[in-house]
Amino acid sequence: MxxxxxxxxxxxxxxxxxxxxxxxxxxxxxxxxxxxxxNGSLIHHQGKVVGSSLIGQQFSSNQYFWSRPSATAPMSYNGAASGGANLGPTNPDFLKGVVARVTAIRAAHPAQTGPVPVDLVTTSASGLDPDISPASAYYQMGRVAAARHVPVSVIQTLIDQHTQGRQWRMFGEARVNVLQLNLALDQKVR
The missing domain is CATH 1.20.5 (Single alpha-helices involved in coiled-coils or other helix-helix interfaces)
Known part of the structure; x- marks a missing residue:
């Protein structure tokens, strides 16, 4: 005791x-x-929560910038199932997925003849990445401008305004938050 x-x-x-x-x-x-x-880095639009700046969302319309592919299942950008596909670069399933995404991206952007930015065809480690590289945004700007019937220069200005530099000027790479860019696109170009 x-x-x-x-x-x-x-x-x-x-x-x-x-x-x-x-x-x-x-x-x-x-x-x-x-x-x-x-509180989750929530993004508000017209008085409603439309997402988080930390979790990507699926966009498929030609009028919007497309996000980096998600590896979460059973649905894309599922925060409860965060995690990559865990497939190495020589895995046949990984290569098939990348080839299929490259084919789809090229079909949606026939005017683009350069290489497809890697972050448009590969998933991130978490499967939830909300950002794309500026190169990926520029790659898509012709499609978005054509779908919205505006000059490419208007879209390029929005991309430039929403490009975030490296964190503390030394960590990571420049990036563009897809949800924030698409919300700005809706406000600027109807």
């Missing part, structure tokens, strides 16, 4: 500290210092 009581008291105290006090403290700090990130 001498050993059980201190063990139960320690267990109860640690449960309160690590299961209640610490999470409340961290949540309070996050809400006060980083409220946008703590």
């Amino acid at each position: 001498k050993l059980i009581r201190p063990a139960l008291v320690s267990f109860g105290l640690l449960t309160v500290l690590t299961g209640l006090a610490y999470p409340l403290l961290v949540t309070g700090i996050a809400q006060s210092v980083f409220p946008d990130a703590a």
Whole structure:
């Protein structure tokens, strides 16, 4: 009995500290210092939540920029099933998927003769990537401009305005958030 009581008291105290006090403290700090990130980096449009800047969405209309392919199943961009396909670059299934996506992208962009940007035909490690490279956005701008009946220069200006540089000027690559670009496109070009 001498050993059980201190063990139960320690267990109860640690449960309160690590299961209640610490999470409340961290949540309070996050809400006060980083409220946008703590609440999911949600994007609002016309008073409604339309998505998150951290999770990609499927766009298939020619009037919109297309996202990087998603590897989540059973549906695309499923946050509950985050994870890549885990197929190496020499895997036959991976190669078939890339060839099929290259064929589809080339068919949708017949005026483009250069190489297809890699992020338009391969999935990201999480399968949820919300961003594409500026090269992927520029590759698609002719299709979007034609579908919206506007000059390519209008679309290029929007891409330039929504291109984010490297984080802290040294980490990662330049990127364009597809949802934010498509929302700006709807506001600028009807």
